[in-house]
Amino acid sequence: MPQPPNLCEGHHVIVPPKGVPVWDVDPYAPEILVNPAPYYTALRGQGAFAYIPACSILTCGGFAVTQEVFSDHSRFVSARGVGLQDFNLGTTWRPPSIILEADPPDHTKTRRVMMRAMSPRAVADLRSGFQDAADGLIDRLLAQGQFDAVSDLAEPFATDVFPRAVGMQHNDPRRLVDYGAMVFNALGPDNAQRRAALAKGPDIVPFITDSCARARLSDGGFGASIYSAADAGDISQAEAGMLVRSLLSAGVDTTVTALGNALWCLARNPAQFDLLRADPTLAKAAFDEVLRFTSPVHSFCRTAAITTQVAGVEIVEGTKILCSLGAANLDPERWHNADQFDITRRPVGHLAFGAGIHVCVGQNVARAELEAVLTALAQQVARIELLNAPVWRPNNAIHALDLMMIRLHRA
Ligand code: OVV
Numbered sequence: 001m002p003q004p005p006n007l008c009e010g011h012h013v014i015v016p017p018k019g020v021p022v023w024d025v026d027p028y029a030p031e032i033l034v035n036p037a038p039y040y041t042a043l044r045g046q047g048a049f050a051y052i053p054a055c056s057i058l059t060c061g062g063f064a065v066t067q068e069v070f071s072d073h074s075r076f077v078s079a080r081g082v083g084l085q086d087f088n089l090g091t092t093w094r095p096p097s098i099i100l101e102a103d104p105p106d107h108t109k110t111r112r113v114m115m116r117a118m119s120p121r122a123v124a125d126l127r128s129g130f131q132d133a134a135d136g137l138i139d140r141l142l143a144q145g146q147f148d149a150v151s152d153l154a155e156p157f158a159t160d161v162f163p164r165a166v167g168m169q170h171n172d173p174r175r176l177v178d179y180g181a182m183v184f185n186a187l188g189p190d191n192a193q194r195r196a197a198l199a200k201g202p203d204i205v206p207f208i209t210d211s212c213a214r215a216r217l218s219d220g221g222f223g224a225s226i227y228s229a230a231d232a233g234d235i236s237q238a239e240a241g242m243l244v245r246s247l248l249s250a251g252v253d254t255t256v257t258a259l260g261n262a263l264w265c266l267a268r269n270p271a272q273f274d275l276l277r278a279d280p281t282l283a284k285a286a287f288d289e290v291l292r293f294t295s296p297v298h299s300f301c302r303t304a305a306i307t308t309q310v311a312g313v314e315i316v317e318g319t320k321i322l323c324s325l326g327a328a329n330l331d332p333e334r335w336h337n338a339d340q341f342d343i344t345r346r347p348v349g350h351l352a353f354g355a356g357i358h359v360c361v362g363q364n365v366a367r368a369e370l371e372a373v374l375t376a377l378a379q380q381v382a383r384i385e386l387l388n389a390p391v392w393r394p395n396n397a398i399h400a401l402d403l404m405m406i407r408l409h410r411a
Pocket of ligand 1: 097098099100101183184245246247249250
């Protein structure tokens with residue numbers, strides 16, 4: 001069988017399993033990436049899985065099946081990559097992550113180090129600093145008049161507080177955001193988005209590598225905490241550097257995206273913003289609903305390590321499964337009024353942070369950042385006025401705004 005055209009190096013070519021529809025779609029088409037909701041509905045309508053010949057993968061987006069694949073790390077592994085490329089077959093654009101792109105027992109060791117670095121206790125110490133930063137930023141933006149929610153709010157906030165929490169001595173917000181976008185775009189096929197993102201590598205990767213060195217990280221940050229695990233003999237110095245790289249890969253573009261998406265949800269649902277204003281302690285619940293409703297990381301892949309069955313479908317060893325977290329989080333079989341943004345629901349079990357042993361290890365930090373900004377908005381802002389039709393920025397694994405002009409009105 002010829003290799004489909006849309007793939008990067010290293011890919012299993014599979015045949016569609018019995019009973020699985022063949023779906024002639026490109027899930028990475030820009031018009032789908034910028035407006036995924038109709039695609040999510042069509043995906044769930046295919047049944048448990050669909051076979052996509054353009055990528056030679058299975059895909060799923062129903063909540064139950066996606067949750068099953070994601071939660072079973074022994075059958076559906078990550079060390080063969082969580083994008084379209086099978087790491088067993090080709091060369092990778094960067095050395096694989098030793099936590100995201102790893103399976104037990106390797107993963108168990110690195111995960112433990114990261115959990116300790118970003119424990120509830122470690123993050124509790126950061127909260128008041130995050131709140132001060134958020135209060136000051138919202139106060140300045142109230143005075144400014146109209147502004148872009150992405151470049152004037154989400155990016156400045158996340159690229160200030162997070163690098164400081166890591167202990168970075170040389171911050172470079174533009175390169176940090178672009179590195180995150182690069183890592184996530186690299187998970188997709190060899191399309192224009194992936195090529196454009198990776199073309200920035202020579203400018204960005206040396207900065208990232210340099211930033212992971214011990215000498216570049218101040219005492220008291222997440223980075224120093226990871227290096228102290230190397231001193232204790234839990235990991236090597238080189239592994240510590242790789243785990244700092246994971247912080248920079250996963251900790252910036254994700255939270256920038258979540259902040260923008262939160263503004264988008266609240267600007268378009270003023271009654272929900274009024275609920276938050278009336279009770280700022282709803283910030284945590286509002287953030288989880290933003291995650292469920294917008295799925296900042298819209299998809300990750302797994303690879304079948306053995307031939308197995310899910311929902312009565314035989315999946316052969318080596319099959320890549322593209323799991324649509326965005327589709328699962330909007331599945332009406334799982335969520336009442338799934339297409340309504342409702343901060344009073346308790347969206348427990350949403351898949352926006354993943355599920356199982358790889359569930360987002362930095363979520364305490366993300367939650368602290370988002371709760372700080374949502375609290376500042378609830379306390380200082382009466383109304384979020386939307387001034388243009390929001391523009392989305394296509395990315396092979398992230399669902400993010402590119403531009404959204406808004407004006408904040410003081411309470
Ligand atoms: C894109 C992403 C998510 C989570 C972890 C990593 C990357 C990593 O590099 O470890």
